Structures are given as structure tokens and as C-alpha cells.
Amino acid sequence: MKLGRLNHVGVATPSIADSIAFYRDVMGASVVTEPFDMAEQGVKVCFVHTPGAGGTEGTQIELIEPIGESAGIRAFLAKNPAGGQHHLCFEVPDIHAARDEFLAMGKKVLGEPRIGAHGTLIFFVHPRDMGGVLTEIMETPKHAAGH
Amino acid sequence: MKLGRLNHVGVATPSIADSIAFYRDVMGASVVTEPFDMAEQGVKVCFVHTPGAGGTEGTQIELIEPIGESAGIRAFLAKNPAGGQHHLCFEVPDIHAARDEFLAMGKKVLGEPRIGAHGTLIFFVHPRDMGGVLTEIMETPKHAAGH
Numbered sequence: 001m002k003l004g005r006l007n008h009v010g011v012a013t014p015s016i017a018d019s020i021a022f023y024r025d026v027m028g029a030s031v032v033t034e035p036f037d038m039a040e041q042g043v044k045v046c047f048v049h050t051p052g053a054g055g056t057e058g059t060q061i062e063l064i065e066p067i068g069e070s071a072g073i074r075a076f077l078a079k080n081p082a083g084g085q086h087h088l089c090f091e092v093p094d095i096h097a098a099r100d101e102f103l104a105m106g107k108k109v110l111g112e113p114r115i116g117a118h119g120t121l122i123f124f125v126h127p128r129d130m131g132g133v134l135t136e137i138m139e140t141p142k143h144a145a146g147h
Numbered sequence: 148m149k150l151g152r153l154n155h156v157g158v159a160t161p162s163i164a165d166s167i168a169f170y171r172d173v174m175g176a177s178v179v180t181e182p183f184d185m186a187e188q189g190v191k192v193c194f195v196h197t198p199g200a201g202g203t204e205g206t207q208i209e210l211i212e213p214i215g216e217s218a219g220i221r222a223f224l225a226k227n228p229a230g231g232q233h234h235l236c237f238e239v240p241d242i243h244a245a246r247d248e249f250l251a252m253g254k255k256v257l258g259e260p261r262i263g264a265h266g267t268l269i270f271f272v273h274p275r276d277m278g279g280v281l282t283e284i285m286e287t288p289k290h291a292a293g294h
Contacts, residue, residue, distance in 0.1 A: 001174065003170070003175045006197045013278060027237070029150040050153045052199050053152065058206065059153045059206040085233075085235065131158065131169050
């Protein structure tokens with residue numbers, strides 16, 4: 001495995017609308033994507049763009065608000081009512097190869113690869129095996145291959 | 148204020164040596180800087196480089212281990228013994244202008260600007276005013292101005 005781009009930092013919030021206002025008005029973000037529901041995960045998400053080096057696209061902030069009663073993110077917000085950093089997402093070129101590598105290293109991979117918020121396959125690895133950091137592994141979108 | 152580059156994600160760890168081994172052996176990092184002590188903050192830190200888009204330098208992971216008895220990071224590790232995400236650090240062109248803006252917005256700025264791990268001036272803003280995210284604001288290093 002070769003360390004890939006840090007695609008985004010997931011940040012949980014009790015109100016995606018308030019967090020969007022915060023990133024626009026306090027932090028000065030100019031590009032925030034339209035929030036959309038990921039019904040299966042019970043969450044509403046959107047992405048705050050940050051500038052990368054040399055005019056490239058930087059690591060995004062993914063804002064995550066629970067919408068379903070059973071969303072795992074509810075437990076996180078119960079412990080952190082104001083919200084906070086929830087996970088890190090790194091890109092890989094091949095999601096299935098990455099999953100095999102994590103499994104071979106004895107890491108607790110959470111479920112089969114599924115379509116994530118960027119439309120490519122993702123999976124999560126349990127924080128207990130990852131230095132306390134809930135880690136998302138995401139296949140690089142094909143249109144970004146030249147990045 | 149205009150949202151700047153996400154310079155790094157701060158990750159607390161009970162053992163910087165173990166975390167370096169993790170990022171090298173599990174995540175496949177190829178560049179990890181030599182750890183050094185920041186005695187005044189009571190921490191030892193180093194940076195894991197991640198690749199940005201188009202061959203640029205990406206957002207770094209700052210590994211942080213407490214070395215002093217009074218390090219604030221000890222409280223974090225008491226709650227999160229395995230380690231975990233501790234703060235986000237965004238770049239600004241002018242640290243004093245940024246501090247004035249945060250103060251004018253009524254945000255709790257933690258102390259005067261001081262030299263941070265990258266050798267430029269930094270300050271922190273309290274998470275209670277920042278959607279639960281402890282936020283570091285860092286003046287962009289001059290050598291990186293062309294990035």
C-alpha cells in the first residue's frame with residue numbers, strides 16, 4: 001500500500017446548515033457543495049472545498065449531519081454535541097486491492113466496499129486498528145486520475 | 148477571511164514511534180520528518196507527508212506525543228487512549244490580521260501568536276466557537292508562497 005491523497009476530513013455536525021454558514025462566514029470558504037442525503041448511512045453530507053498547493057484542489061471538509069435514527073454518527077454527536085472531527089479519508093487506486101491488504105494485515109474492515117459520497121467505492125477501517133482514527137479508504141474518481 | 152490551505156491534521160498519539168511505524172508500514176507513507184520536541188508546548192511532533200493533486204505537496208498529518216506532564220494533549224489522550232484526531236490547521240497570509248478577524252467575530256483565540264512547528268507564527272481558536280473543532284491558524288511559510 002502506498003499512501004494516497006487525503007481526500008477529505010469528515011466533520012460531524014448537529015446542523016449542516018449552521019456548519020455551512022460557519023465555513024462560509026467565519027472561515028471564508030467560497031465553494032461548498034449542495035447537501036444531499038445518503039439514506040443508507042442515515043446521513044446528510046456536503047463538501048467544503050479548500051485550496052491545495054499551486055492552484056490544485058485541496059483536501060475537502062466533509063460535513064456530516066445525521067438524518068436517520070440509527071445513524072452511527074448519532075453516537076459520536078452524543079459524545080461531542082457541538083460536532084467535531086469524525087474520520088480521515090485517503091484515496092487508493094484500487095479499492096479491492098486495498099481491502100485485501102488491510103484484511104491481510106489483520107485490520108478490522110467494516111463491511112464490503114460500497115458507493116461513497118463521491119460516487120466511487122469506499123470502505124471504513126475500525127479506529128482501534130488505526131491509531132484511534134476512523135479511516136475511510138476511497139477509490140480515486142476516474143476523472144481525477146490526472147491530478 | 149478567505150479559507151486557506153489545510154496545512155495539516157493534528158493527530159494525538161501515546162507513542163510517536165508506533166505511529167510513525169503505522170504510517171510507514173500500514174498506510175505506506177514514504178516521507179515522515181524527524182520528530183522534534185516543542186518544549187514550551189510539552190510535546191514531541193513530526194509530520195507525515197501525503198501527496199497532493201498534480202504532484203503538489205498535500206495536507207500533512209502532524210503526529211503529537213506529550214512529553215511534559217502539563218501538556219494539554221494529555222487530557223485528550225486520557226479521553227482517547229489510543230490517540231485520535233486533535234485539531235485542523237489552516238494557512239493564512241497574515242497571522243495578525245487573521246487574529247484580529249477572529250477576535251472581531253467574538254471567537255476565543257488562545258493566546259498570542261507564537262512560533263509553531265513549521266517555524267511560522269500560529270495561534271489556536273477554541274473548539275467551542277469552531278463547530279467542535281480545535282483550530283490552528285498558521286501563517287504560510289514564505290518559501291511556500293508559490294505553491
